[in-house]
Amino acid sequence: xxxxxxxxxxxxxxxxxxxxxxxxxxxxxxxxxxxxxxxxxxxxxxxxxxxxxxxxxxxxxxxxxxxxxxxxxxxxxxxxxxxxxxxxxxxxxxxxxxxxxxxxxxxxxxxxxxxxxxxxxxxxxxxxxxxxxxxxxxxxxxxxxxxxxxxxxxxxxxxxxxxxxxxxxxxxxxxxxxxxxxxxxxxxxxxxxxxxxxx
Numbered sequence: 001x002x003x004x005x006x007x008x009x010x011x012x013x014x015x016x017x018x019x020x021x022x023x024x025x026x027x028x029x030x031x032x033x034x035x036x037x038x039x040x041x042x043x044x045x046x047x048x049x050x051x052x053x054x055x056x057x058x059x060x061x062x063x064x065x066x067x068x069x070x071x072x073x074x075x076x077x078x079x080x081x082x083x084x085x086x087x088x089x090x091x092x093x094x095x096x097x098x099x100x101x102x103x104x105x106x107x108x109x110x111x112x113x114x115x116x117x118x119x120x121x122x123x124x125x126x127x128x129x130x131x132x133x134x135x136x137x138x139x140x141x142x143x144x145x146x147x148x149x150x151x152x153x154x155x156x157x158x159x160x161x162x163x164x165x166x167x168x169x170x171x172x173x174x175x176x177x178x179x180x181x182x183x184x185x186x187x188x189x190x191x192x193x194x195x196x197x198x199x
Contacts, residue, residue: 001052001056001087001088001089001093002087002088003052003055003056003087005087006056006059006083006084006087006089007055007056007059009083009087010059010060010063010083011027011030011031011059013063013066014026014027014030014063014066015027017066018065018066019065019145021141021144021145022065022141022145023137023138023140023141023144024134024137024138024140024141025062025065025072025141029062030058030059030061030062030063031059032124032125033058033061033118033121033122033124034055034058034059034121036120036121036122036124037054037055037058037117037118037121038051038055039172039176040117040120040121040170040172040173041054041117043170043172043176044113044117044170044171044172046113046114046117050114053093053096053097053100053114054100054114054117054118056080056084056089056097057097057100057101057118058118058121060076060079060080060083060084060097060101061073061076061100061101061104061118061122062076063075063076063079063080064076064077064078064079066079067079069145069147073101073102073104073105074102076101077098077101077102080094080097080098080101081094081098084097096114099115100114100115100118103115103118103119104118104119104122108123108169110169113170116169116170117170117173119169120168120169120170120172120173120177121173123166123168124173124177126163126166126177126181126184127168127173127176127177127178127179127180127181127184128177128180129180131180131181131184132184135155135159139155152195153192153195156188156191156192156195157192159188160185160188160189160192163181163184163185163188164185166181168181
């Protein structure tokens with residue numbers, strides 16, 4: 001597997017071809033997920049081969065956005081098969097990476113530790129200081145691309161529901177991010193409880 005070549009190729013394409021109307025699903029998001037995956041993979045003691053599969057899935061999991069927004073994970077898998085065989089990935093490895101990509105669909109239902117890691121990494125920001133920044137980037141992306149238009153009150157209600165129902169799957173992510181996620185949720189609830197009809 002030539003991960004270095006594959007990563008340089010897809011990052012270049014994401015940087016040059018992704019729509020500028022994608023404020024959340026940017027190349028930076030994929031690199032952010034890669035960073036989170038590497039941290040979780042180390043803590044969860046994942047072997048080197050599995051880490052390469054996870055790293056590759058991180059960079060390709062939203063590549064389908066190059067094709068279309070809806071059901072982009074399926075297009076990410078198609079691109080993965082088209083591109084990665086040229087970088088020495090075997091059919092078995094491509095199938096494993098495809099499964100890792102598809103499990104990031106919401107709602108998440110990971111079946112093994114590698115799938116748990118990528119699910120937790122994809123939503124790592126829920127338990128970080130930059131949660132609200134990323135949340136509003138996603139809201140703007142939805143509005144601009146006609147995905148869903150919400151008032152601020154509706155958006156905050158959606159976020160309260162999402163964070164309330166979400167849970168981290170790996171012990172590492174729970175220990176690292178859950179306390180801050182709960183603090184973000186408490187702040188959201190305060191906003192909702194104190195907001196007026198003007199929002």
